Amino acid sequence: MSRSSHLRAAAACGAIFVMSIGGLAACSKTTTDKVEDTTTSVVADASAAVSSIGADMDANKTQDFVTKAAIANMFEIKTSELAxxxxxxxxxxxxxxxxxxDHTAAGKKFETAVAATSGLTPPAALDDDHQKKLDDLATKTGTDFDKAYVDIQQSAHSEAVSLFDDYSKNGKDAALQTFATNTLPTLQAHKDKIDAFKE
Known part of the structure; x- marks a missing residue:
């Protein structure tokens, strides 16, 4: 082979080598971009998931307050009507x-606060536990009834004060938080009165 042929062959090999390096670099860049895009996507998805979980927790806490507040209000009215x-x-x-x-008035304010918050449904009746307590109370008479009623009201108001105090401080729904804050002093006054109750 002549010198010129050797030179042309070497040049061709060099070109192929350079093209190969360039292809590897391009491949490497493409892979890096894909990894970066995937990482960005994963981080965004994780952030969205965390936000969604936080929103769900807030919604669950608010619904929990609505459910418990509605039942507590109904229970205190029904047991008192029985009394x-x-x-x-x-x-x-x-x-x-x-x-x-007081609880009839609070119930009306509660309905207004719930109406201002979309997607929340207060229960229309007592849950099984409170209905059983009401049914048991209805079987009693005389001083037995009075003692049972006082015990029920002491327990119910302890739970209500704790529930409303927590939501007034940590609630996420503005209308319900305001309702909880404004109702709490009345519940506390009821609790103080029933705790000091003398038959």
Whole structure:
């Protein structure tokens, strides 16, 4: 082979080598871009998932408050209506009438706050646990009834104060948080009165 042929062959090989290197570089860049795009996508998806979980937790907490507040209000009214029909104790009757008046008013404000919040549904009836307590109370008479009613109201108001205090501080729905904050002093006053109750 002549010198010129050798030179042409070498040049061709060099060109092929350069093209190969360039192809590898391009391939490497493409792979890097894909990895970066995938990483960005994964981070974005994770961030969206965390935001979604946070929103779901907030929604669950709000629905939990709505459910428990509605049941507590109904329970205190129903047990107090039963007390008005059953008890002969003047102090019990006075407290029961106050419960009906105050919790009926609170119930109306509650309905307004719930109406301002989309997607929330308060229960229309007591849950099984509270219905059983109401049914058990209905079987009692005289001083047994009065004692059971007072015990129920003490327990119910302890739970209600805790529930409303927590949502007034940590609630995410503005209308319901305002309702909880404004209702809490009344619930606390009820709790103080029933805790100091003397038959």
């Amino acid at each position: 008005v029909k059953t008890s002969k104790n003047a102090d019990v009757l006075a407290f029961a009438k106050m419960m009906i008046k």
